[in-house]
Amino acid sequence: MGTTDLVVRFAGEAGVVTSAESLAATAAQAGYHVQTYATFPSQILGGPVHTQVHISTSPTLSDGDDVDVLVAFSEDGFNNHKDSLVPDGVIIYNSGEFDPPGDSNSFGLPFDDIAKEVGNARASNMVVLGAIAPLANFPLEALKEYVTKRFTRGRPGDEQIVEANSLALDRGAEAAEKSGFHLAELDPPIRPDYEQIMISGNAAIALGAVQGGLDFYAGYPISPATTVLVWMEANLVGEDRFAYQVSSEIEAIGAIIGAGYNGRKSMTATAGPGVALMSEGLGFAWMAEIPCVVVDVQRGGPATGLPTKTEQSDLFACMYPAHGDVRMPVIAPGTVEECFYAGALAVNWAERYQGPVMLMSEMQQAERSQNIPKPDLSKVTAAGREVYKGDMNGYQRYEPDEMGPMPLPGGPGAYVANASEHDGIGDSTHLPIRHIRGTERRFGKLKLLNDGPHEIENPDAAIAVMPWGGSKGPVREAYLQLQEEGVDIGWLYSMTLHPLPEAISEQLNKKEIVIVPELNYQGQWSRLLRADGYRATSITQYTGLPFKVGFLVEEIKQAVAAHKGGKVLV
Amino acid sequence: MSDRNAEYDFKWCPGCGDFGVKRALEWAMQTYSEETETPMADTVMVAGIGCSGNMVHLVEGEQPFGIHGIHGRTLPVAFGVKQARPQTNTIIVAGDGDFLSIGAEHIGPAAQRNVDMTCVIMDNGVYGLTKGQASPTTIFGTQTSSTPFGKLEAAVKPFEQYLAHGVSFIGSHYSSRPRDLAKLIGEAMNHKGFSIVHVQSPCTTYNDTFDLLKGNKKAGIAPLVYAIPEDHDPSDKEQAEKLARAPGVPLGVIYKEDRPTLEDRQAEVRVKARSRTPQEMLDTYAV
Ligand SMILES: Cc1ncc(C[n+]2csc(CCOP(=O)(O)OP(=O)(O)O)c2C)c(N)n1
Ligand code: SF4
Numbered sequence: 037m038g039t040t041d042l043v044v045r046f047a048g049e050a051g052v053v054t055s056a057e058s059l060a061a062t063a064a065q066a067g068y069h070v071q072t073y074a075t076f077p078s079q080i081l082g083g084p085v086h087t088q089v090h091i092s093t094s095p096t097l098s099d100g101d102d103v104d105v106l107v108a109f110s111e112d113g114f115n116n117h118k119d120s121l122v123p124d125g126v127i128i129y130n131s132g133e134f135d136p137p138g139d140s141n142s143f144g145l146p147f148d149d150i151a152k153e154v155g156n157a158r159a160s161n162m163v164v165l166g167a168i169a170p171l172a173n174f175p176l177e178a179l180k181e182y183v184t185k186r187f188t189r190g191r192p193g194d195e196q197i198v199e200a201n202s203l204a205l206d207r208g209a210e211a212a213e214k215s216g217f218h219l220a221e222l223d224p225p226i227r228p229d230y231e232q233i234m235i236s237g238n239a240a241i242a243l244g245a246v247q248g249g250l251d252f253y254a255g256y257p258i259s260p261a262t263t264v265l266v267w268m269e270a271n272l273v274g275e276d277r278f279a280y281q282v283s284s285e286i287e288a289i290g291a292i293i294g295a296g297y298n299g300r301k302s303m304t305a306t307a308g309p310g311v312a313l314m315s316e317g318l319g320f321a322w323m324a325e326i327p328c329v330v331v332d333v334q335r336g337g338p339a340t341g342l343p344t345k346t347e348q349s350d351l352f353a354c355m356y357p358a359h360g361d362v363r364m365p366v367i368a369p370g371t372v373e374e375c376f377y378a379g380a381l382a383v384n385w386a387e388r389y390q391g392p393v394m395l396m397s398e399m400q401q402a403e404r405s406q407n408i409p410k411p412d413l414s415k416v417t418a419a420g421r422e423v424y425k426g427d428m429n430g431y432q433r434y435e436p437d438e439m440g441p442m443p444l445p446g447g448p449g450a451y452v453a454n455a456s457e458h459d460g461i462g463d464s465t466h467l468p469i470r471h472i473r474g475t476e477r478r479f480g481k482l483k484l485l486n487d488g489p490h491e492i493e494n495p496d497a498a499i500a501v502m503p504w505g506g507s508k509g510p511v512r513e514a515y516l517q518l519q520e521e522g523v524d525i526g527w528l529y530s531m532t533l534h535p536l537p538e539a540i541s542e543q544l545n546k547k548e549i550v551i552v553p554e555l556n557y558q559g560q561w562s563r564l565l566r567a568d569g570y571r572a573t574s575i576t577q578y579t580g581l582p583f584k585v586g587f588l589v590e591e592i593k594q595a596v597a598a599h600k601g602g603k604v605l606v
Numbered sequence: 607m608s609d610r611n612a613e614y615d616f617k618w619c620p621g622c623g624d625f626g627v628k629r630a631l632e633w634a635m636q637t638y639s640e641e642t643e644t645p646m647a648d649t650v651m652v653a654g655i656g657c658s659g660n661m662v663h664l665v666e667g668e669q670p671f672g673i674h675g676i677h678g679r680t681l682p683v684a685f686g687v688k689q690a691r692p693q694t695n696t697i698i699v700a701g702d703g704d705f706l707s708i709g710a711e712h713i714g715p716a717a718q719r720n721v722d723m724t725c726v727i728m729d730n731g732v733y734g735l736t737k738g739q740a741s742p743t744t745i746f747g748t749q750t751s752s753t754p755f756g757k758l759e760a761a762v763k764p765f766e767q768y769l770a771h772g773v774s775f776i777g778s779h780y781s782s783r784p785r786d787l788a789k790l791i792g793e794a795m796n797h798k799g800f801s802i803v804h805v806q807s808p809c810t811t812y813n814d815t816f817d818l819l820k821g822n823k824k825a826g827i828a829p830l831v832y833a834i835p836e837d838h839d840p841s842d843k844e845q846a847e848k849l850a851r852a853p854g855v856p857l858g859v860i861y862k863e864d865r866p867t868l869e870d871r872q873a874e875v876r877v878k879a880r881s882r883t884p885q886e887m888l889d890t891y892a893v
C-alpha cells in the first residue's frame with residue numbers, strides 16, 4: 037500500500053542542514069509539497085542539531101509528528117531521536133562514526149568513506165539521500181537532476197563534481213537496497229497546476245514588505261530575526277531605499293520613526309528582547325502617529341530565554357508593548373505563505389492608520405522552507421501615503437477627531453510630531469480635553485484595520501478551535517482529523533489578532549467555548565479574548581517545540597468532552 | 607510655535623540661557639535657508655526631553671518641521687530622518703542629561719558614520735526639567751537635590767568624548783552671545799558631516815553659572831570663557847585634544863575634519879548595487 041507522506045529527520049552535527057535543504061528542494065522540484073523544520077543550538081559549532089523534511093502529495097500543514105526515516109550522523113543523534121521513529125520506520129546511521137547496539141530497524145553506512153571513494157569528500161550528503169530513495173520509492177532520478185542543476189555553475193570542474201555526487205547517490209541507493217529494509221511506497225507526486233516558490237518565512241515577510249512599498253529598514257542582529265536584516269541589507273538597496281544595521285533595538289525603533297515621519301515606509305525586525313527595548317519608542321510612534329512596522333520573530337522567553345527555540349509567548353508584549361493607554365495592531369501569519377501577505381499588509385496598515393504595526397512570527401516558521409503558490413504581485417498593492425498638500429502653514433494635523441493627511445518635511449504644514457500629549461499642531465498641552473480627544477482619536481483609527489484575512493468553518497458549531505500564528509498548521513491537521521472522527525467543532529482563524537475582523541468577532545460572540553492551542557504558559561491569546569468578553573480557553577505547551585498533531589487531537593477531544601460534561605473551562 | 611498657541615503652557619524661567627540659544631538658532635536656520643536657497647520646510651528639528659528640548663515649540667519666525675520624542679533618543683530619530691531624505695537639514699536640540707547621560711550610547715555610532723547633521727547641546731550642568739538633579743556635566747562635589755553629600759562622580763568631559771568618538775565638527779560656545787553662536791551653528795550646519803555645537807546655557811533656577819562663565823570683577827571671579835587663539839588649527843587633532851583638555855570654555859571651532867559622510871558612501875553603494883524589483887526578487891525563489 038502506498039503512502040501520501042514521508043517524514044525524514046536528520047540528526048547529528050555537520051551535514052544535517054544541507055541534507056535537508058537538498059532533499060526538500062528535490063522533492064519540491066519533483067512536484068511534492070514540502071515543509072522543513074530545523075532546530076539549532078545557540079553555539080556556533082557542535083552540539084545537537086536536527087532538521088526534518090515533511091514530503092507530501094498534498095499541501096503540508098505541519099512538519100510531521102512521526103519520523104519515517106531517521107538519518108543519524110552521530111551517536112548522540114541516534115540516541116536522542118530513535119524514539120521518534122514510527123514502528124516500521126528505518127534508521128540509517130553513519131557507521132564510519134559509531135555502531136549502535138543491535139537494533140533491527142537500522143543499517144549502517146560509512147557516509148564519509150563512501151564519499152571519499154567516489155572522489156568528493158563533500159558528497160556524503162548525497163550518499164545519505166541516495167540511501168533514502170529506494171527505501172520509500174522516492175525518485176532517484178529527481179535527486180540526480182537536482183545535483184546536475186545545483187553543481188552546473190559554469191565553473192571548471194563542475195562535471196567531476198556532478199559525476200561524483202551522482203555516484204554517491206548510486207552508492208547510497210545500492211546499500212539501502214541491500215539492507216532489505218522497505219517503507220510504505222510514497223505515492224507519486226500530484227504536480228500542482230500553479231507556479232510555486234520555495235521560501236522561508238522570514239524571507240517571505242521581507243519580500244512581502246518590499247512589495248508593500250518598504251523604503252527603509254533598520255535592524256540589529258538577533259535570532260531568529262537576523263535573516264530579515266541580512267535579506268534587507270542585500271535587497272533593499274536602490275534609489276531612495278536602504279537597509280542599515282544600527283547599534284541597538286533602541287536605535288532601530290528611533291530610526292524607523294524618524295524615517296516614517298520623513299515620508300518613508302519603514303520597518304525593523306527583532307525578537308522578544310528587542311521588543312522589550314523598543315517599548316518606549318513604540319509608545320512614541322503610537323502617540324505621535326508615525327507609520328512604521330516592527331516584526332517580532334518570537335523565540336522562547338523571558339529575557340534571553342531560549343534563543344533558538346520556538347514559542348508564542350510575546351503576545352502580551354506585542355499587543356501592549358508600551359506604557360500608558362496603547363493597543364497595537366497585531367498581525368500574526370500562520371503559514372509561510374501568509375508571511376508574505378502579512379509583510380505587505382503590515383506596511384499598508386501602518387500607512388492607512390498612520391501608526392506602528394506589530395507583525396508577529398515565530399522561530400519555527402521563520403527558518404522553515406516551504407513550497408507555496410507563487411504570489412501574484414499584481415494583486416498585492418502598496419498603499420500610498422496620504423500627504424498634506426495644502427498651502428498654508430499652521431496645518432493642524434492632530435486637530436480633527438478623525439485622521440487626516442500627513443504633512444511631509446519639505447512641503448507645507450510644518451508641525452511637531454510629539455510624544456507628549458499635544459494639540460492640533462503638535463505642541464505639548466496638559467488640558468484634559470486634549471488628552472481625552474487625543475486618546476480617543478488614537479484608538480478610533482483602529483477601526484480602519486478590520487479587513488484582515490480570516491477563516492470560518494462550521495459556523496453553527498457551539499465549540500470552535502481557534503489557533504493563532506504558527507500553530508495554525510498542526511491545529512488545522514488536528515481539526516481535520518477530528519472532523520473525520522465526527523467531532524462537532526468549528527474552525528476560526530484570523531491572521532490579524534488586533535483588530536479582529538467583524539465576522540470573527542461575531543462568531544466568537546456566538547460560541548459556547550473557543551479552544552485556543554498556543555505555545556505559552558499563561559494562555560495569552562485566550563486571556564486576551566476573555567478580557568474582550570469572549571469565552572475562550574487554552575491548550576498550552578511550553579517546551580520550546582511546536583505542537584504535535586496527535587497531542588492536539590487528544591487535548592481538543594478532552595476539552596470538548598469536559599465542556600459537554602458541564603465542566604466550566606473559563 | 608508658542609506665539610500662535612495659547613494652549614502650550616511651558617515657559618523657560620526668566621534669564622534661562624536657552625533664550626539666547628533660541629535666538630541664535632532662529633538666525634542660523636533662517637540664514638541657512640536663505641544661503642542655500644532651500645525652504646525652511648527642509649529643516650527638521652529633533653528635540654530631546656528637558657527644558658532645552660522645548661526649543662522645538664518655542665522657536666519663532668518661519669517654522670521648521672519638528673519632532674519632540676522621548677528622553678535620550680534624538681540621534682536615532684534624527685538618523686532615520688536623514689536616511690529618509692538626505693537633503694533634510696537635520697538639527698538636534700538637547701540638554702546635557704538627554705545627550706550625555708541617557709542618550710550617550712548614540713553619539714559613537716552617529717560620529718563613526720559621520721551622518722550629516724548638527725547637534726546643538728544646551729549644557730546647564732543640571733537636570734532642569736526634573737528640578738535640579740546632578741547631570742553628567744555637574745562638577746565633582748556639587749550638592750544638588752540628588753547629591754546631598756556632594757556629587758561623587760567627576761564631571762564628564764564632553765569635548766574629549768566627542769573627539770574620542772570621531773565627531774567631525776566640534777564647536778563650543780555660550781548662550782550670552784547669540785550672534786556669535788548663530789554663526790558657529792551656521793558653520794556646523796554647513797559642515798559636511800556630524801557636527802556638535804556644545805553650548806554653555808546656564809540654568810538660572812538650579813545652577814546659575816553666568817558669573818562663572820562671564821566672570822565678575824567685583825566678586826573677583828575670572829571668566830571661564832575665552833576666545834580660541836587665532837593660531838589654533840582646528841584640522842589638527844592634537845591641537846584640538848589640547849584645547850579639549852584645557853580648563854575653561856573656549857569659544858569657536860575646536861575641531862573640524864573633512865571626511866566622507868555616510869550619505870556619500872551610501873550614494874556610492876547605490877550606484878554599484880543592482881537594484882531589483884519585487885518581481886525579480888520573487889523569481890529567484892521559483893521552484
Ligand atoms: C526614560 C525617561 N527617564 C527619565 C525622564 C525624566 N526626565 C525628563 S527631562 C530629564 C532630564 C533633563 O535634563 P537635561 O537633558 O539636561 O535637560 P534640561 O532640562 O536641563 O534642559 C529627565 C531625567 C524621562 N522623561 N524619560
Ligand atoms: S529650570 Fe533652568 S533650564 Fe529649565 S527653564 Fe528654568 S532656568 Fe531654564
Ligand SMILES: [Mg+2]
Pocket residue numbers: 656701702703728729730731732733734741
Ligand atoms: Mg541640563
